[in-house]
Amino acid sequence: MLDGMQRRVVSLWFPRLASDRVLRQRPIDGPFVLTLKQRNANRIYCLNTDAARQGLRLGMPYADARAFCPDLQSHKAKPEQDQRFLSMLRRWATRYCPWVGQEDNDGLVMDITGAAHLFGGEEAMLNDMRTRLLRAGLSVQVGCADTRGAAWALAHYAEGIAPNGAALTALKSLPVAALRIEDSMSVALQRLGLRHIGDLAQAPRAPLSRRFGPDLLLRLDQALEAQPEAITPQAEPPHYAVRLTLPDPIGLVTDVMAGAERLLVQLCKKLKMQEMGVRKLCMTLRRVDQGYQQVELRLARALRDPQRILSLFERRLAEVDAGFGIDQLRLEATQVESVPVQQICHVTDGDKNSLEDLISRLGTRVGLENIQRFLPAESHIPERSFIIAAAAYSEPSDAWIRANLRPITLFPPEPIAGSGARPPERFRWRRIPLTTGRATGPERIAPEWWLDDENWRSGLRDYWQVETTQGRRLWLFYTPQNPGWFVQGEFA
Structure with a gap:
């Protein structure tokens, strides 16, 4: 007052x-x-x-x-x-x-x-x-x-x-x-x-x-x-944007990269003070004819390291049409995330950084949402034991923990001819005649009653690991309520 x-x-x-x-x-x-x-x-x-x-x-x-x-x-x-x-x-x-x-x-x-x-x-x-x-x-x-x-x-x-x-x-x-x-x-x-x-x-x-x-x-x-x-x-x-106005127009990629480096150093310093990291960057390049071009960079992880970000920017900036020259650069962090300070140690996670940079590079071409990874899910149903998530917006999980072996390849159940509760000695799958050499099982899996899954309305399934004399290792199951045999997966 x-x-x-x-x-x-x-x-x-x-x-x-x-x-x-x-x-x-x-x-x-x-x-x-x-x-x-x-x-x-x-x-x-x-x-x-x-x-x-x-x-x-x-x-x-x-x-x-x-x-x-x-x-x-x-x-x-x-x-x-x-x-x-x-x-x-x-x-x-x-x-x-x-x-x-x-x-x-x-x-x-x-x-x-x-x-x-x-x-x-x-x-x-x-x-x-x-x-x-x-x-x-x-x-x-x-x-x-x-x-x-x-x-x-x-x-x-x-x-x-x-x-x-x-x-x-x-x-x-x-x-x-x-x-x-x-x-x-x-x-x-x-x-x-x-x-x-x-x-x-x-x-x-x-x-x-x-x-x-x-x-x-x-x-x-x-x-x-x-x-x-x-x-x-x-x-x-806080507003995460910096600008550089040039006394003379520039047009070479090396000059544009030098200007981008100066802006990134200033921006990352501001991000570090706020304990934030950038996920999406937008650089606006104004030309002397008052036209402008925008270059967007999406990152697989929130970063505030100017050198790592600059190397990812290089390919996109090389495609810029400078026209008669660029006289202003503006860099803005349009999406940020919290990145708290971490304890420094002598062990570096260089492999993880390389993977994240690779995802960022590929994401600029095909989109970050199209680079996906498999993650384990809490379900004993084979089709529901994993989820597919965008690699840029998820963290890798530990290996699946299963009491019984699961096949590498899963596909929708394919019926085969067979009778009885044990795997058939001879059967035809995908027009290939196969002979059972060794069968391990059964592993009984019951449907999850709280989910209305049309594929599991037949009830219980008894799964078998079948090794054929022809070298194929298949995952078969038998449905006791409605007798029938199906192939759902193949081991490596």
């Missing part, structure tokens, strides 16, 4: 933040609500003014709302997108003052001390805020006072501006719920006849403290400026 200036706080409340966000993108006429599953039922999470006029309210079951309002339209709520939108509004509000923080999930709080005169006074500033937000399709209620609690109370219960040093005068007629207390506490105070903030301010403090604890009086003192309450502005997330 500036010396000699009375602190002034503005509270912005967006009562329909979630529905306004959706309706800005896709306007809908008539009653509209957003629903969210709460307490084992779809309930109204947010609603527009038309729905409120129909008698609908927050927390109401959606089935009851449809009974009240047959023409009701709805979408599923997405609270995470609402918070991102509120964060965007917080950044927008910094045009009025630098101290802007979030208030719950639907409001902003601003310390405008010493900034109101830049907009023609507090009333002009608040009118400008309200006008711009209404023009953007957002419902907003604004309050201004000496304290954060008083500004919040005015924004939620009586829009307006409280004069300097007159917080009690502005709040005395407001309900006690305006002190940001719990609903149960508000109901208990009203039963005692303390319905308004003015009544509470005149009541003896000792009985209130004994009955309701220190929180009630703390909220009252914060609203009336007897206790301080800080406003903590949210820090801007």
Whole structure:
């Protein structure tokens, strides 16, 4: 706060933040609500003014709302997108003052001390805020006072501006719920006849403290400026981008690589300070004819080693058309991940780094998603004992632990002729006549009852390892419920 200036706080409340966000993108006429599953039922999470006029309210079951309002339209709520939108509004509000923080999930709080005169006074500033937000399709209620609690109370219960040093005068007629207390506490105070903030301010403090604890009086003192309450502005997330403007245009690959190396050193230094690593990089090369080219690099692992990243960039930068010359390079980390500091030891994992670099190089040609690896899965069903995952987004696992040997090659079951519970002595598979030399088994595998797998509806399977005299080592199984023999795999 500036010396000699009375602190002034503005509270912005967006009562329909979630529905306004959706309706800005896709306007809908008539009653509209957003629903969210709460307490084992779809309930109204947010609603527009038309729905409120129909008698609908927050927390109401959606089935009851449809009974009240047959023409009701709805979408599923997405609270995470609402918070991102509120964060965007917080950044927008910094045009009025630098101290802007979030208030719950639907409001902003601003310390405008010493900034109101830049907009023609507090009333002009608040009118400008309200006008711009209404023009953007957002419902907003604004309050201004000496304290954060008083500004919040005015924004939620009586829009307006409280004069300097007159917080009690502005709040005395407001309900006690305006002190940001719990609903149960508000109901208990009203039963005692303390319905308004003015009544509470005149009541003896000792009985209130004994009955309701220190929180009630703390909220009252914060609203009336007897206790301080800080406003903590949210820090801007780090921006991982660097730029190099050249005095003379360049066009040789060696010059572009030298510029990229300088940018990578600066970027990786910033990443190391934040204990982050980059997964996706985008380099923009501006030409003297005002055209530009973008080179994107996706990495198999999060890195912050400039030399390793530079070697992966070389092939992509060699394909750049410099035209009449490049006069600016801009490098941005568009996707980052946490890479905490690790203990240094004398043992290096060079093979792992080489594999990751190879995956990155191949990924620039065929796509990282197309380079896959097999990982073990918790299932005794042969088809479900592994999963296929992108190598760039998964870690190699330990070897499969199985009590019985499994074939290298698996394929859908192929029927063969045979009878009885033991492997047939002679059979034909893929038009090849085979003779059983040695058979090991059976290994009985039961279907997983909690999964509806059409391939296992025949029931139990008795698996056998069969070595033929022709040299083929096959994996056969027999189905006792519906007698039949099948080949499902081949050993190396």
